[in-house]
Amino acid sequence: MKQRIGYARVSTEDQHLDLQRNALQQAGCYVIYEETASGKNASRLELEQCRKALRDGDTLVVWRLDRLGRSLPDLVQIVAELERSGIGFESLTEKIETNSAAGKLVFHVFAALAEFERSLIRERTHAGLAAARARGRSGGRKPKLGDKQVREIKVLLRDPEIQVADVARRYGVSRTTLYKHVGVVAPRHP
Incomplete structure (x- = not known):
């Protein structure tokens, strides 16, 4: 039987999961994984448990995109892994769901933007290093000993x-x- 499984996350102890929990329940999620963890933290134990519970045909539902991924590239990677496993994804606030052709299109546009962002960062880094070399500087850490x-x-x-x-x-x-x-x-x- 296909399930809609929710994932809710807040960053600090003084934040509350109530809003996310209510929205996920209204969206038909009977199982919700909840955790308090910074989005910068790569180790999110409840997210890992949630992903292990998902099966082919299920849908992972989040209240907002930033609750799932630490960054746009991270989010794209997670959703791509879900898609490869036959698992759908839905973000309630942004109204994105990958179970339909239109939803997949929107998400792939996000993926393309993430790749574009990575390319721009790479280009800026190379340009900055080239400019530094032209000024006689080399990249990297300063030596510990003079x-x-x-x-x-x-x-x-x-x-x-x-x-x-x-x-x-x-x-x-x-x-x-x-x-x-x-x-x-x-x-x-x-």
Whole structure:
């Protein structure tokens, strides 16, 4: 038997699920998974339980699109996975449902916009890196150790009495960072 299963989420403890719960019940959802979790949080246990409960022919219903996905690309991915499993999707507020041809069209327009957004971000990132290189800058993190510090460390490590771990602590870096920047091949033991 096909089911309409609801998913409701609020971000903080001081928010309430009542509005979402009522809307989902009115939409014919007899089973509703509820949780309090930030949309930024990748780990949403109730959403995972909800997805495990869905079967071919069922429909996942949410009150609003932003209750399901952390971002538009994330939302598109979730709905695509549902569609591959034969599960419909419906958002009550936006009046989007993927069980009809028109609903699928609207959702695929969203998917195209998400891909367009990713492409724009990628293009801006590449343009920014190219502009930085043209100004003589390179991307990435600043080195943990400056040239002067590397020279000092090399001098210190010439002394066989000085341990790599002691030097690393003194400069506030890991031994691995020292090995990388100073060229120490293997740790020395007392």
